[in-house]
Amino acid sequence: MRNRFDQQLDRHALAPLTARGVTTLQVNLGKLCNQACRHCHVDAGPHQTGADVNMGEEVAELVIEALRRGGIATLDLTGGAAELNPHFRRLVQEARDAGVHVMDRCNLSVLFEAGQEDLGAFLAEHRVAVVASLPYYRKDRTDRQRGAGVFDRSIDGLLALNQLGYGNGNGERQLDLVYNPVGAYLPADQHQLEADFKRELRQQFDIVFDHLYCITNMPIARFLEWLQRSGNEAAYMKRLLDAFNPAAVPGVMCRDLISIGPDGTVYDCDFNQMLGLPITGERRHLRDLDWDAVAARPIVTRDHCLGCTAGAGSSCGGVTAG
Amino acid sequence: MSSTPPPADSYYHASHVEGFAKIGEAKPDLAEKFFAWYGAAMGPGALSRREKTLIALAVAHAIQCPYCIDAYTKNALEAGADLDQMTEALHVSAAIRGGASMVHGMQMRDHHDALSM
Numbered sequence: 001m002r003n004r005f006d007q008q009l010d011r012h013a014l015a016p017l018t019a020r021g022v023t024t025l026q027v028n029l030g031k032l033c034n035q036a037c038r039h040c041h042v043d044a045g046p047h048q049t050g051a052d053v054n055m056g057e058e059v060a061e062l063v064i065e066a067l068r069r070g071g072i073a074t075l076d077l078t079g080g081a082a083e084l085n086p087h088f089r090r091l092v093q094e095a096r097d098a099g100v101h102v103m104d105r106c107n108l109s110v111l112f113e114a115g116q117e118d119l120g121a122f123l124a125e126h127r128v129a130v131v132a133s134l135p136y137y138r139k140d141r142t143d144r145q146r147g148a149g150v151f152d153r154s155i156d157g158l159l160a161l162n163q164l165g166y167g168n169g170n171g172e173r174q175l176d177l178v179y180n181p182v183g184a185y186l187p188a189d190q191h192q193l194e195a196d197f198k199r200e201l202r203q204q205f206d207i208v209f210d211h212l213y214c215i216t217n218m219p220i221a222r223f224l225e226w227l228q229r230s231g232n233e234a235a236y237m238k239r240l241l242d243a244f245n246p247a248a249v250p251g252v253m254c255r256d257l258i259s260i261g262p263d264g265t266v267y268d269c270d271f272n273q274m275l276g277l278p279i280t281g282e283r284r285h286l287r288d289l290d291w292d293a294v295a296a297r298p299i300v301t302r303d304h305c306l307g308c309t310a311g312a313g314s315s316c317g318g319v320t321a322g
Numbered sequence: 323m324s325s326t327p328p329p330a331d332s333y334y335h336a337s338h339v340e341g342f343a344k345i346g347e348a349k350p351d352l353a354e355k356f357f358a359w360y361g362a363a364m365g366p367g368a369l370s371r372r373e374k375t376l377i378a379l380a381v382a383h384a385i386q387c388p389y390c391i392d393a394y395t396k397n398a399l400e401a402g403a404d405l406d407q408m409t410e411a412l413h414v415s416a417a418i419r420g421g422a423s424m425v426h427g428m429q430m431r432d433h434h435d436a437l438s439m
Contacts, residue, residue, distance in 0.1 A: 141404065181399065188402025189371065196402060 004241060005305040012246040017255070017299040019268075022291065024257035026076040027063055028273060029085035030054030031262075034113050037146050043221055043274075044080040054080070055262040060087035062264055062286040064094045069291075076257070078105040078270060083119055096126050103129045105178075108157030109150055124164040129174035131213070132158065135182055137200040145182045158207045167209040175208075180215045184232035186243060186311050187214035216240075218271050218307040240306035248313025254299045260286055268299045277302065339389050372401040379408060380415035 002010070009015035031048035048054070067075060075095040082088050082104060095102045104123060111120050123130060134154050135145045142151035158175075161167065167175030177197060181187050194212035201207040217223050219236060227233040258279070259267040264286040267273040277300050278284040281293060346353025364374055375398045382390030398408050 136404070138404065138406075183399065185396050185399045188400055192370065192372065193402045 003301060003305075004237075004303045005301050005309070008241070008244045008246075008306070008309070009249070009301075012249075014246060014249050017249070017252070017301060019295055019297050019299060020255045021295050022256070022258050023072065024074040024076055024253075025063065025066060025072050026078060026257050026259045026270060027055075027082075027091070028259065028261055028270060029077060029079050029082040029088060029091075031080045032084050033080040033107070034084065034110050035081070035107055035146060035150060037222075048080065053262060055085055055087060057087060059260075059262065059264040059286065060091060063091060063260060066286060066289075067095050067098045067100050071291075072100055074101045074103060076103045076105070081107055081110040081113075083110050083116060084113070089122060092122075092126050092128055096128075101129065102126065103131050105131045105133070106157075107154075108132050108134070108161075109153040111157045111160055112153055120160050120164050124161075124166065124173055127172060129176065130161060130166060131176045131178060132161075132209075133178045133180075134158075134197075135180060137197050137204070141182050155205050155207070158201070158209070159205065162208060167207075169208070169210060171210075174210050176211045176213060177209050178213045178215055180217055184217075184227060184230070184236040184239075186239065187216055190214040190312065214312070216307045216310055218304050220271055220304050221274055237303065237306070240310045243310035244306060245309055245311060245313060248309045248311075251313060252305075252308045254308075258294060266294070268297075271304055271307075272300055272302075275302070275304070334388050336389075336392070339393060370401075372398070372403055375401040376403055376407060376411040380411040383412050384415045384419055 006015060009017060031044045031053040032046070033044035033048065034046055036045035063075075066072065075091065077088065077091065079085065083106065092102050092104075106123075110116055122128075132154070135142045139151040142154065143149065146154075158167075161173075161175055164173065166173040179187060179193055179197070187193070190212060193214060197212050198209070201209070219227060219233070219240070224233070227236050254268040254272075257269070259270050259273050261267060261273050265273075266279050266284050266286060266289060267277065268279055272278075279294065280298055280300060281290070283290050283293075343353075343357075346357070364378070367374075369377075375394060378390065379394040379398050382394050395408065398411075
């Protein structure tokens with residue numbers, strides 16, 4: 001039986017969902033993180049130190065080879081806390097040398113980890129765009145999702161990045177924030193929330209940033225476990241289904257990117273990576289990828305894909321429609 | 323017609339919201355007007371979606387409608403409101419309810435004075 005996402009595609013004559021190129025490499029450097037957030041879809045945390053869940057040198061070299069072959073416009077680094085991986089800085093340097101735009105999905109508190117005191121300066125020097133997760137502009141809601149003390153450290157992180165020239169709107173040092181709901185509901189309108197975040201962060205802390213991205217919580221992993229424990233799973237899945245927006249489908253991120261796991265396996269997105277669902281075909285590892293085939297591949301879909309097409313749509317770059 | 327009648331010892335059922343459109347099985351012309359008007363009133367206009375949702379949430383408490391409280395709590399969150407804003411809306415609702423009772427005290431005083439020597 002076709003999953004509920006594919007059934008919606010059928011209903012709107014949008015099946016099958018296929019890629020239209022590979023302009024972004026989203027690279028997950030592993031599960032090691034200095035935080036352990038409730039919503040985290042990759043189950044990252046401080047305990048995830050093993051070589052089996054974090055990218056090693058061999059795969060990092062394959063990523064660099066992929067960047068050098070051309071065609072990739074953006075390297076999107078994520079984790080865990082990607083910055084804690086020993087190959088993070090080399091990847092940034094190699095990408096910038098190859099003229100590739102680099103985004104670092106940063107949890108902000110990592111800037112204050114032991115050994116990372118120069119991280120902000122490194123990011124600024126290499127013009128790395130920082131995409132920082134901040135669930136809300138108030139302490140109580142942020143700490144409820146991220147853990148006690150995270151809000152204050154995040155504010156300190158944003159202030160430190162502002163001091164380095166981030167978020168001042170000139171595009172040289174881009175600072176974007178990511179919002180996702182703290183619960184079983186869809187995110188609010190991205191433009192209105194961006195205005196709220198800008199006003200509140202400026203008034204309360206004199207913080208500036210460029211854009212706010214609204215991301216829908218995916219019903220997988222740690223968030224799914226919470227949905228099940230709290231009795232919200234059925235209502236949340238129905239909410240995603242009811243809010244299916246065909247206009248959000250063309251812009252879903254999997255059509256333009258591939259997601260590389262710490263072991264070099266290639267996925268359609270970070271969520272499929274978490275679920276262990278690699279791309280279709282025999283050649284699913286970065287070392288022997290058929291790039292032409294990958295650029296037009298059919299996307300592997302499941303029910304959770306409804307999270308990317310609900311309402312205004314959701315991607316790692318925020319809404320996909322409107 | 324519903325095949326499973328609700329238990330007789332309970333008046334409210336969350337499933338009633340889901341099946342609300344069935345109200346139009348009788349007098350569909352009137353239901354159609356109601357739903358169109360409802361949608362237009364809650365739709366885009368001079369007030370933001372968040373403002374309309376918070377008004378709806380406040381009214382839901384004033385009329386003590388459990389269906390509306392559930393629905394507009396979720397809607398308020400999805401409109402970007404937080405618990406402080408939602409609670410302020412509740413206080414506004416309660417203040418107006420309380421104020422309405424208090425201001426009727428003027429009628430009490432007038433009548434008191436009319437009856438008293």
